[in-house]
Amino acid sequence: MTAAERYPAAAVQAPELSPAAGEDRTVGRVVELASGLLMLLDEHGITRRLPLDARAQAGRLRHAVKLAVQTITAAPSSRPPAPASPDRAGELRAWIAAQPWATDSGPVGWVYLLCFRDPATGQHRPLRGNGAGGQFAGHYWGWADDLVRRIEREHRNSNWKGPGRLVQVALRAGLTFELAWLEYPATRGRERRMKSKI
Ligand SMILES: [Zn+2]
Secondary structure (H helix, E strand, O other): OOHHHHOHHHHOOOOOOOOOOHHHHHHHHHHHHHHHHHHHHHHOOOHHHOOHHHHHHHHHHHHHHHHHHHHHHHOHHHOOOOOOOHHHHHHHHHHHHHOHHHHOOOOOEEEEEEEEEOOOOOOEOOEEOOOOOOOEEOEEEEEEOOHHHHHHHHHOOOOOOOOOHHHHHHHHOOOEEEEEEEEEEEOHHHHHHHHHHO
């Protein structure tokens, strides 16, 4: 077993982003290491299996990496004359370009999925529609810039009259809900794509 196999994070060296200034060089190094770690988490399929809170924290780290990369590459004086390794620079650019937060425009917030549950058993239980079609709604996709407020003050509020009526209908039908999935940072465009996948 080689050192690279034992410590795979060390094997991924993101491109040289750091300018000459010492402080920026340190920031650049942290960005390289953080993006290398995030790449490996994605590559090994770990990100999507993380608990919600850890995934949210990974999302914040992605966002911070993106902002740092933008800042570093935007400053003309700090742009390195040539990347130390073009392949790795290309790899990082491709990874960033593939991230949902990098390709969407619009405000950034949380995309979330509520799963309707039976309060007695905790089992997934879809809402049965009263219409002739007998439609089922097992889940609710949403987007919010303030997730806690959205869930506690709006979804859990039986008098709420704003968007998300399906959740009030489910609660009135005796169901409860759980937060089943979470992504940050994410745009409304991301929410629409996730909705259309179901
Ligand atoms: Zn469910």
